[in-house]
Amino acid sequence: MDLNCYYSEWQCSPQLDEQTFAQIRNQLALYYFKWDSQVGDVSTLAPFAIIVPNHVWQQLAKLAEQLTAEALAAEYELLQRPELLKQLGLPRQVQKVLSKQSIELTPAAARVVRFDFHPTPVGWRISEANSDVPGGYTEAANFSKLMAQQFPGTKLAGDPSAKLSDALAQTIQLGGHIALLSAPGYMEDQQITAYLAELIKARGCTAHLATPAQIQWHQGVAYLQSECYQGSLAAVMRFFQGEWLIHLKSNCDWSYFFRGSKTPICNPGSVLLIESKRFPLVWDKLDSPLDTWKALLPKTRDPCEVNWLTDTNWLLKSAYCNTGDTVTMWGISDRTKYIQTFCDTLLHPGNWIAQRRFQTNKLQTPLGIMYPCMGVYTVNSKAVGIYGRIARKPLIDFAAIDVAVLIQD
Numbered sequence: 294m295d296l297n298c299y300y301s302e303w304q305c306s307p308q309l310d311e312q313t314f315a316q317i318r319n320q321l322a323l324y325y326f327k328w329d330s331q332v333g334d335v336s337t338l339a340p341f342a343i344i345v346p347n348h349v350w351q352q353l354a355k356l357a358e359q360l361t362a363e364a365l366a367a368e369y370e371l372l373q374r375p376e377l378l379k380q381l382g383l384p385r386q387v388q389k390v391l392s393k394q395s396i397e398l399t400p401a402a403a404r405v406v407r408f409d410f411h412p413t414p415v416g417w418r419i420s421e422a423n424s425d426v427p428g429g430y431t432e433a434a435n436f437s438k439l440m441a442q443q444f445p446g447t448k449l450a451g452d453p454s455a456k457l458s459d460a461l462a463q464t465i466q467l468g469g470h471i472a473l474l475s476a477p478g479y480m481e482d483q484q485i486t487a488y489l490a491e492l493i494k495a496r497g498c499t500a501h502l503a504t505p506a507q508i509q510w511h512q513g514v515a516y517l518q519s520e521c522y523q524g525s526l527a528a529v530m531r532f533f534q535g536e537w538l539i540h541l542k543s544n545c546d547w548s549y550f551f552r553g554s555k556t557p558i559c560n561p562g563s564v565l566l567i568e569s570k571r572f573p574l575v576w577d578k579l580d581s582p583l584d585t586w587k588a589l590l591p592k593t594r595d596p597c598e599v600n601w602l603t604d605t606n607w608l609l610k611s612a613y614c615n616t617g618d619t620v621t622m623w624g625i626s627d628r629t630k631y632i633q634t635f636c637d638t639l640l641h642p643g644n645w646i647a648q649r650r651f652q653t654n655k656l657q658t659p660l661g662i663m664y665p666c667m668g669v670y671t672v673n674s675k676a677v678g679i680y681g682r683i684a685r686k687p688l689i690d691f692a693a694i695d696v697a698v699l700i701q702d
Contacts, residue, residue: 382612
């Protein structure tokens with residue numbers, strides 16, 4: 294398996310002038326639902342692009358498709374092995390539902406995953422698989438498209454939002470209704486569902502923006518109860534963390550997101566098995582081949598099995614870490630966060646993992662030395678695009694900014 298990331302062939306484009314870049318930000322806000330392109334005086338978008346050769350994209354695409362195939366096989370096997378679920382850090386209520394093999398699994402309207410690749414001196418490494426509710430669609434498609442227009446001879450790796458919308462529209466009959474769910478008060482989530490809703494409407498379907506609390510179930514069929522529409526749904530698109538579902542009110546039967554629904558869902562709740570950062574802890578108990586995962590994911594252990602207290606080569610991460618929010622590294626994370634993580638890991642080790650740190654290659658950019666991350670999407674097991682992020686420290690979290698990744702044409 295060739296893991297060489299051909300890093301010497303990467304390059305950054307020149308930085309765009311302020312007026313041109315302001316026009317791009319305005320277009321993203323007005324036409325592509327990118328409402329948070331600037332927070333205060335700080336831009337969340339890089340004013341330059343990362344340009345990579347086509348063969349690098351082809352290699353990443355192949356690796357992402359291999360990872361997806363292995364993950365699907367492992368998920369299926371785990372669902373037949375309920376005794377292993379408790380090792381994944383799942384909420385107990387979810388473990389109980391997924392263990393009920395007598396109830397049919399909820400079908401998938403489509404499957405979308407994003408794997409976060411990092412270039413290192415020893416080749417590619419992945420930090421995680423975003424198999425639950427990956428974001429970054431408009432940045433991967435429209436931000437990159439607008440940046441590519443400024444640099445002749447470059448193109449997009451693909452448009453994951455269009456491919457996902459195509460897959461959902463194929464699941465729904467023409468004119469059928471789909472609800473796109475997000476949490477109230479989370480603008481960064483609502484801009485994603487609003488954007489995808491427009492794409493789905495353009496494909497002849499009826500899309501509704503809603504919250505999980507507005508979904509009711511009758512004999513396994515999902516119904517939307519909103520001011521705009523009360524009726525059955527042909528599909529549900531979930532942009533609401535799977536582990537949050539258990540906190541819905543008692544009249545919202547969240548268990549149908551996992552088992553028993555006749556309405557297909559994107560993504561079905563069973564993806565939490567692979568979303569868990571504790572997934573590697575059950576590898577040695579599975580028959581499913583996981584060669585690509587083992588080659589790309591750093592060594593991962595239960596915190597009780599390694600001396601992470603004194604060995605700073607280990608980082609800590611919660612089982613359902615989102616956007617790097619709980620990743621804690623000695624010397625990188627601030628002291629307050631490290632102490633909080635230290636205490637919680639000692640008290641609840643089953644909710645955490647220790648993972649070997651890896652050295653990410655630095656990239657010289659117009660803004661100075663930065664560290665890149667390539668998020669590669671697959672939709673229904675096919676690689677469809679890249680979401681680029683870049684940070685001033687070797688940790689991709691909420692402070693990282695979006696960067697267009699362009700392919701040399």
